[in-house]
Amino acid sequence: MMNWDDLRIFLAVARTGGLLSAARRLGIDHTTVARRLSALEAAVGARLVDRSPRGARLTDAGLKLLQHAERIEAEALAAGAGLGAADHQPAGAVRLATPEAFGAWLVAPQAKALHERHPGIQLELVPEARAVNLSKREADIAVTLARPARGRLYSRKLTDYRLGLYASRSYLERAGPITVPSALKDHPLAWYIDDLIDIPELRFLDQIVEGARPVFRSSSIAAQQAAVASGLGLGVLHVFAAEQVPELVRVLPDAVEIRRSYWLVLHADQRHLPRIRVVADFLAALT
Numbered sequence: 001m002m003n004w005d006d007l008r009i010f011l012a013v014a015r016t017g018g019l020l021s022a023a024r025r026l027g028i029d030h031t032t033v034a035r036r037l038s039a040l041e042a043a044v045g046a047r048l049v050d051r052s053p054r055g056a057r058l059t060d061a062g063l064k065l066l067q068h069a070e071r072i073e074a075e076a077l078a079a080g081a082g083l084g085a086a087d088h089q090p091a092g093a094v095r096l097a098t099p100e101a102f103g104a105w106l107v108a109p110q111a112k113a114l115h116e117r118h119p120g121i122q123l124e125l126v127p128e129a130r131a132v133n134l135s136k137r138e139a140d141i142a143v144t145l146a147r148p149a150r151g152r153l154y155s156r157k158l159t160d161y162r163l164g165l166y167a168s169r170s171y172l173e174r175a176g177p178i179t180v181p182s183a184l185k186d187h188p189l190a191w192y193i194d195d196l197i198d199i200p201e202l203r204f205l206d207q208i209v210e211g212a213r214p215v216f217r218s219s220s221i222a223a224q225q226a227a228v229a230s231g232l233g234l235g236v237l238h239v240f241a242a243e244q245v246p247e248l249v250r251v252l253p254d255a256v257e258i259r260r261s262y263w264l265v266l267h268a269d270q271r272h273l274p275r276i277r278v279v280a281d282f283l284a285a286l287t
Contacts (some may be wrong), residue, residue, distance in 0.1 A: 004076075006040040007069045009033055010048065014066050015093050015140075018055040025093070067269045074273050090274035091120030096283075097139035099199070100221050102262055103127025105241045106286050114282050121275055129219050130198035134267050141279055142265045145201035155265045159287035162239040163258040165208065165251040170231045172249060181255050184208070188215040188233030190224040204258050208236060262287065 012022035013033065023030035041048050048062035058066060098107060103125050111123060132138040134153060147155050165184070172178070175187065191214040197203055205212055216227045221238065228235035229247050236258070242248045264283055270276045 002040060002043050003036075004072070006036045006043070007072060009036045010040055010062075010065070011069050011073060013037060013049060013056050014058055014062070014069075015095070017057075019051065021055075070269055070273060074270075089120045090118055090278045092275040093122040093124055094141065094275050094279045095124040095126060095139045096141045096143070096279060097126040097128070097132040098143040099145060099262075100127040100129060101238045101241055102143050104222055105238070105244075107283070110282070110286060114279075118278050121278055123279065129192065129196070129202060129221070134265060140266065140270060140276055141283070143283065144263045144265050145199055145260055147263050148265055152268045153265055154268050154271045155263050156284075158262040158264050158284060160259055160261050163204075163236050163260065164239050164242070164253060165234055165256040166225075166228055166237045166242050166248045167234050167251050168229050168231045168247050169249055170247070171228075171233060172251075174231070178251050181209075181252060184234065184252075184256075185211040185213060187213070189213055190216045190218070190227045190232055190235040192224075193217045193219050201260055205236070207258065208256055209234075 009022065009026065009032075012026050013019060016022045016025055019033045019037070020030050023033045026033070037049060044061070044065065046061035047059055048065060049056045050059055096103070096107070104127050107123075107125055107127075111125075114121065114123060126132070126139060131144070132142050134140075134142055134151070143158065144155075147157070167175075167178070167187075178184065178187070189209065189212050191205055191212070192202060194217075196219045216224070216232055218224055218227070224235050225237050225242065225245070225248075228237065229245055234251065236256075237248070239250075242250075264280060266276060266280060271280075
Protein backbone atom coordinates (compact mmCIF):
# COMPACT_ATOMS: atom_id res chain seq x y z
CA MET A 1 0.00 0.00 0.00
CA MET A 2 1.19 3.51 -0.80
CA ASN A 3 1.79 5.88 2.08
CA TRP A 4 0.47 9.45 1.73
CA ASP A 5 3.61 10.88 3.33
CA ASP A 6 5.66 9.06 0.69
CA LEU A 7 3.46 10.53 -2.03
CA ARG A 8 3.93 13.99 -0.51
CA ILE A 9 7.71 13.56 -0.69
CA PHE A 10 7.42 12.24 -4.26
CA LEU A 11 5.44 15.37 -5.22
CA ALA A 12 8.13 17.60 -3.73
CA VAL A 13 10.84 15.78 -5.70
CA ALA A 14 8.79 16.04 -8.90
CA ARG A 15 8.19 19.76 -8.43
CA THR A 16 11.68 20.79 -7.37
CA GLY A 17 13.64 18.47 -9.65
CA GLY A 18 15.96 17.13 -6.98
CA LEU A 19 16.17 15.28 -3.68
CA LEU A 20 18.17 18.01 -1.92
CA SER A 21 15.83 20.77 -3.01
CA ALA A 22 12.81 18.67 -2.01
CA ALA A 23 14.36 18.09 1.40
CA ARG A 24 14.92 21.83 1.88
CA ARG A 25 11.33 22.58 0.90
CA LEU A 26 9.94 19.95 3.26
CA GLY A 27 12.32 20.78 6.09
CA ILE A 28 13.67 17.24 6.41
CA ASP A 29 16.99 15.49 5.80
CA HIS A 30 17.76 14.49 2.20
CA THR A 31 18.52 10.92 3.32
CA THR A 32 14.93 10.72 4.56
CA VAL A 33 13.71 11.88 1.17
CA ALA A 34 15.81 9.19 -0.55
CA ARG A 35 14.63 6.48 1.83
CA ARG A 36 10.94 7.36 1.54
CA LEU A 37 11.19 7.62 -2.22
CA SER A 38 12.74 4.15 -2.36
CA ALA A 39 9.93 2.85 -0.15
CA LEU A 40 7.35 4.29 -2.54
CA GLU A 41 9.09 2.70 -5.52
CA ALA A 42 9.05 -0.63 -3.71
CA ALA A 43 5.33 -0.21 -2.95
CA VAL A 44 4.37 0.46 -6.57
CA GLY A 45 6.91 -1.97 -8.02
CA ALA A 46 8.50 0.48 -10.44
CA ARG A 47 11.32 3.02 -10.57
CA LEU A 48 9.76 6.47 -10.39
CA VAL A 49 12.78 8.75 -10.57
CA ASP A 50 16.07 8.67 -12.45
CA ARG A 51 18.65 10.26 -10.15
CA SER A 52 21.80 11.95 -11.43
CA PRO A 53 24.22 14.68 -10.29
CA ARG A 54 22.06 17.14 -12.28
CA GLY A 55 18.91 16.29 -10.33
CA ALA A 56 15.95 13.95 -10.44
CA ARG A 57 13.90 13.26 -13.56
CA LEU A 58 10.63 11.36 -13.52
CA THR A 59 10.44 8.09 -15.41
CA ASP A 60 7.37 7.17 -17.45
CA ALA A 61 6.02 5.41 -14.37
CA GLY A 62 6.76 8.50 -12.31
CA LEU A 63 4.86 10.73 -14.74
CA LYS A 64 1.85 8.41 -14.52
CA LEU A 65 1.95 8.34 -10.72
CA LEU A 66 2.30 12.12 -10.63
CA GLN A 67 -1.15 12.54 -12.15
CA HIS A 68 -2.71 10.35 -9.45
CA ALA A 69 -0.69 11.98 -6.65
CA GLU A 70 -1.78 15.46 -7.69
CA ARG A 71 -5.42 14.42 -7.79
CA ILE A 72 -5.05 12.93 -4.30
CA GLU A 73 -3.43 16.16 -3.11
CA ALA A 74 -6.20 18.26 -4.69
CA GLU A 75 -8.89 16.15 -3.00
CA ALA A 76 -7.13 16.44 0.37
CA LEU A 77 -6.86 20.22 0.04
CA ALA A 78 -10.47 20.51 -1.10
CA ALA A 79 -11.62 18.40 1.83
CA GLY A 80 -9.73 20.63 4.25
CA ALA A 81 -11.23 23.77 2.74
CA GLY A 82 -14.72 22.26 2.72
CA LEU A 83 -14.50 21.28 6.37
CA GLY A 84 -13.87 24.82 7.45
CA ALA A 85 -10.09 25.25 7.29
CA ALA A 86 -10.53 29.02 6.98
CA ASP A 87 -6.87 29.71 7.60
CA HIS A 88 -5.72 27.49 4.72
CA GLN A 89 -3.57 29.37 2.24
CA PRO A 90 -2.34 28.03 -1.11
CA ALA A 91 1.32 27.10 -0.86
CA GLY A 92 4.06 25.47 -2.87
CA ALA A 93 6.23 26.04 -5.90
CA VAL A 94 4.65 26.81 -9.27
CA ARG A 95 6.92 26.69 -12.31
CA LEU A 96 5.72 29.09 -14.97
CA ALA A 97 7.14 28.98 -18.51
CA THR A 98 6.49 32.04 -20.67
CA PRO A 99 7.83 33.82 -23.70
CA GLU A 100 10.57 36.13 -22.51
CA ALA A 101 8.71 39.40 -23.06
CA PHE A 102 5.65 38.22 -21.13
CA GLY A 103 7.73 36.95 -18.24
CA ALA A 104 10.20 39.81 -18.00
CA TRP A 105 7.91 42.77 -18.64
CA LEU A 106 4.51 41.60 -17.38
CA VAL A 107 5.03 38.88 -14.75
CA ALA A 108 8.24 39.93 -12.99
CA PRO A 109 7.14 43.51 -12.20
CA GLN A 110 4.04 42.09 -10.46
CA ALA A 111 5.82 39.31 -8.53
CA LYS A 112 5.81 41.43 -5.36
CA ALA A 113 2.03 41.83 -5.53
CA LEU A 114 1.56 38.07 -5.94
CA HIS A 115 3.85 37.38 -2.97
CA GLU A 116 2.03 39.86 -0.75
CA ARG A 117 -1.34 38.25 -1.50
CA HIS A 118 -0.09 34.65 -1.33
CA PRO A 119 3.17 34.43 0.66
CA GLY A 120 3.10 30.63 0.59
CA ILE A 121 3.47 30.51 -3.20
CA GLN A 122 6.99 30.25 -4.65
CA LEU A 123 6.83 31.35 -8.27
CA GLU A 124 9.53 29.87 -10.53
CA LEU A 125 9.59 31.92 -13.73
CA VAL A 126 11.19 30.41 -16.85
CA PRO A 127 11.08 33.10 -19.59
CA GLU A 128 12.60 31.83 -22.82
CA ALA A 129 11.97 31.45 -26.55
CA ARG A 130 11.26 27.73 -26.63
CA ALA A 131 8.21 25.55 -26.30
CA VAL A 132 7.76 23.49 -23.12
CA ASN A 133 6.07 20.12 -22.75
CA LEU A 134 3.50 20.25 -19.97
CA SER A 135 2.70 16.56 -20.42
CA LYS A 136 6.28 15.81 -19.38
CA ARG A 137 5.93 18.23 -16.44
CA GLU A 138 8.58 20.64 -17.70
CA ALA A 139 6.41 23.34 -16.12
CA ASP A 140 3.18 23.59 -14.15
CA ILE A 141 1.76 26.44 -16.25
CA ALA A 142 2.77 27.77 -19.64
CA VAL A 143 1.97 30.95 -21.48
CA THR A 144 2.19 30.14 -25.18
CA LEU A 145 1.70 31.93 -28.51
CA ALA A 146 -0.75 29.34 -29.83
CA ARG A 147 -3.51 27.17 -28.43
CA PRO A 148 -2.30 23.56 -28.04
CA ALA A 149 -3.79 21.24 -30.63
CA ARG A 150 -3.86 18.11 -28.48
CA GLY A 151 -3.17 16.64 -25.06
CA ARG A 152 -5.01 16.59 -21.74
CA LEU A 153 -4.56 20.32 -21.36
CA TYR A 154 -6.76 23.22 -20.33
CA SER A 155 -6.22 26.46 -22.24
CA ARG A 156 -7.72 29.92 -22.45
CA LYS A 157 -6.81 33.03 -24.36
CA LEU A 158 -5.25 35.76 -22.24
CA THR A 159 -4.85 38.67 -24.65
CA ASP A 160 -3.65 39.82 -28.06
CA TYR A 161 -0.49 41.88 -28.41
CA ARG A 162 1.32 43.81 -31.14
CA LEU A 163 4.87 43.95 -32.43
CA GLY A 164 6.22 46.90 -34.37
CA LEU A 165 9.40 48.17 -35.94
CA TYR A 166 11.52 50.46 -33.77
CA ALA A 167 14.73 52.47 -33.88
CA SER A 168 16.38 54.83 -31.41
CA ARG A 169 16.10 58.59 -31.72
CA SER A 170 19.87 58.81 -32.05
CA TYR A 171 19.90 56.28 -34.90
CA LEU A 172 17.20 58.11 -36.84
CA GLU A 173 19.00 61.42 -36.38
CA ARG A 174 22.11 59.81 -37.84
CA ALA A 175 20.49 57.72 -40.60
CA GLY A 176 17.62 60.00 -41.53
CA PRO A 177 13.87 59.33 -41.57
CA ILE A 178 12.48 56.04 -42.91
CA THR A 179 9.39 56.73 -44.97
CA VAL A 180 8.83 53.64 -47.15
CA PRO A 181 9.04 49.87 -46.45
CA SER A 182 11.40 49.33 -49.38
CA ALA A 183 14.08 51.29 -47.52
CA LEU A 184 14.16 48.87 -44.58
CA LYS A 185 16.61 46.45 -46.21
CA ASP A 186 19.25 49.22 -46.19
CA HIS A 187 19.31 49.44 -42.39
CA PRO A 188 21.04 47.15 -39.85
CA LEU A 189 18.67 44.99 -37.86
CA ALA A 190 18.55 43.18 -34.51
CA TRP A 191 16.88 39.75 -34.75
CA TYR A 192 16.70 36.23 -33.33
CA ILE A 193 19.21 33.45 -33.96
CA ASP A 194 17.21 31.53 -36.55
CA ASP A 195 18.17 28.00 -35.55
CA LEU A 196 17.32 28.75 -31.90
CA ILE A 197 13.77 29.87 -32.65
CA ASP A 198 11.63 27.01 -31.34
CA ILE A 199 8.27 28.79 -31.68
CA PRO A 200 6.76 29.06 -35.19
CA GLU A 201 4.90 32.26 -34.29
CA LEU A 202 8.26 34.04 -33.95
CA ARG A 203 9.27 33.33 -37.55
CA PHE A 204 7.93 36.46 -39.23
CA LEU A 205 10.96 38.48 -40.34
CA ASP A 206 10.29 37.98 -44.06
CA GLN A 207 6.80 39.39 -43.59
CA ILE A 208 8.38 42.69 -42.56
CA VAL A 209 11.70 43.12 -44.31
CA GLU A 210 12.63 41.32 -47.52
CA GLY A 211 16.39 40.92 -47.73
CA ALA A 212 16.82 41.97 -44.11
CA ARG A 213 20.35 42.64 -42.87
CA PRO A 214 20.64 41.39 -39.27
CA VAL A 215 23.91 42.58 -37.74
CA PHE A 216 23.05 41.51 -34.20
CA ARG A 217 21.28 38.28 -33.29
CA SER A 218 20.13 37.07 -29.89
CA SER A 219 17.68 34.51 -28.54
CA SER A 220 16.71 37.21 -26.01
CA ILE A 221 14.16 39.84 -27.04
CA ALA A 222 15.31 41.98 -24.11
CA ALA A 223 18.83 41.95 -25.54
CA GLN A 224 17.47 42.89 -28.97
CA GLN A 225 15.56 45.80 -27.47
CA ALA A 226 18.64 47.00 -25.59
CA ALA A 227 20.71 46.86 -28.79
CA VAL A 228 18.11 48.87 -30.71
CA ALA A 229 17.82 51.44 -27.91
CA SER A 230 21.61 51.87 -27.98
CA GLY A 231 21.44 53.06 -31.60
CA LEU A 232 22.38 49.86 -33.42
CA GLY A 233 19.61 50.07 -36.00
CA LEU A 234 16.10 48.61 -36.36
CA GLY A 235 14.34 45.90 -34.39
CA VAL A 236 10.92 44.24 -34.25
CA LEU A 237 9.87 44.79 -30.64
CA HIS A 238 6.84 44.27 -28.42
CA VAL A 239 4.84 47.50 -28.42
CA PHE A 240 3.86 47.14 -24.76
CA ALA A 241 7.55 46.99 -23.78
CA ALA A 242 9.08 49.41 -26.29
CA GLU A 243 6.62 52.18 -25.51
CA GLN A 244 8.05 52.32 -21.99
CA VAL A 245 11.48 53.35 -23.33
CA PRO A 246 11.56 57.08 -24.28
CA GLU A 247 14.58 56.61 -26.56
CA LEU A 248 12.70 54.21 -28.85
CA VAL A 249 10.65 55.49 -31.79
CA ARG A 250 8.10 53.47 -33.78
CA VAL A 251 9.01 53.26 -37.48
CA LEU A 252 6.33 52.95 -40.21
CA PRO A 253 3.55 52.15 -37.73
CA ASP A 254 0.88 52.07 -40.45
CA ALA A 255 2.84 49.68 -42.65
CA VAL A 256 4.60 47.35 -40.20
CA GLU A 257 2.69 45.52 -37.48
CA ILE A 258 2.51 41.90 -36.36
CA ARG A 259 -0.30 40.65 -34.12
CA ARG A 260 0.01 37.62 -31.88
CA SER A 261 -1.85 36.19 -28.88
CA TYR A 262 -0.90 34.89 -25.45
CA TRP A 263 -2.57 31.68 -24.24
CA LEU A 264 -2.68 30.26 -20.73
CA VAL A 265 -2.11 26.50 -20.76
CA LEU A 266 -2.01 24.03 -17.88
CA HIS A 267 -2.45 20.32 -17.35
CA ALA A 268 -6.09 19.34 -16.89
CA ASP A 269 -5.26 17.30 -13.79
CA GLN A 270 -3.72 20.34 -12.09
CA ARG A 271 -6.33 22.90 -13.00
CA HIS A 272 -8.09 22.91 -9.62
CA LEU A 273 -5.02 22.69 -7.38
CA PRO A 274 -5.09 25.78 -5.16
CA ARG A 275 -1.48 26.81 -5.89
CA ILE A 276 -2.07 26.45 -9.65
CA ARG A 277 -5.40 28.24 -9.58
CA VAL A 278 -3.88 31.19 -7.70
CA VAL A 279 -1.14 31.70 -10.29
CA ALA A 280 -3.53 31.17 -13.22
CA ASP A 281 -5.84 33.86 -11.80
CA PHE A 282 -2.83 36.15 -11.28
CA LEU A 283 -1.85 35.75 -14.96
CA ALA A 284 -5.38 36.43 -16.16
CA ALA A 285 -5.49 39.63 -14.11
CA LEU A 286 -2.24 40.87 -15.70
CA THR A 287 -3.87 41.07 -19.11
